[in-house]
Amino acid sequence: MSLWSTPCAWRYASEWDLCYLGVPLDRGVRTPLPDADHLVRLTGATTTHALAVHARAFDAILDAVPADPTDAAAWIADHLAIDQWLANETAAGRLTALLVTPDVAVQEAHLHYPSAVAEPERFRDGTP
Numbered sequence: 001m002s003l004w005s006t007p008c009a010w011r012y013a014s015e016w017d018l019c020y021l022g023v024p025l026d027r028g029v030r031t032p033l034p035d036a037d038h039l040v041r042l043t044g045a046t047t048t049h050a051l052a053v054h055a056r057a058f059d060a061i062l063d064a065v066p067a068d069p070t071d072a073a074a075w076i077a078d079h080l081a082i083d084q085w086l087a088n089e090t091a092a093g094r095l096t097a098l099l100v101t102p103d104v105a106v107q108e109a110h111l112h113y114p115s116a117v118a119e120p121e122r123f124r125d126g127t128p
Contacts, residue, residue, distance in 0.1 A: 012039055017057035018086065018097040022049030022105035028087065030099060042099040044091040048083040050105035057095060061086075 012033060020042055028045025053061060064085070066072045079085040089095040 012036060012098060015096060016098040017054050017095040018090070019052040019054070020045060020048065020097060020099040021051060022103035022107075023047065023099060028090075028099075030101075033098075038101055039098050040101055042090065042097045044087045045097070045099070046081075046083045046087045047107070048086065049103065049107055051086075051097075 023042065023045045024047050027047050029043050031041040031043075033039055033041055065082070066075050079088075086095065086097075090097045
């Protein structure tokens, strides 16, 4: 059975702007969802591996990032990277994010990240 064929997936289908497919265990705050074994609410996560953007949030995200190269450079100087900006948006409640668990996308360097591999239970409640 796939994640999206489960009742919990349909229950939360309208409750996300971003759906993260992978985030290091020590990044962001994970909040359990009732009756959801493979989804958690996620805020403030950086080092994004892969994510889906809901259609309703797509234009707002594109509107926030300047198209002009000079303006984009200033935006990058202010925000560092898109994942930093998305982390701030979810932490502030302007975007809602869910995370698929376990991760289905990872970066090779994080496979060897000692705290996430050696002590995964330490990160389950969102407090590193």
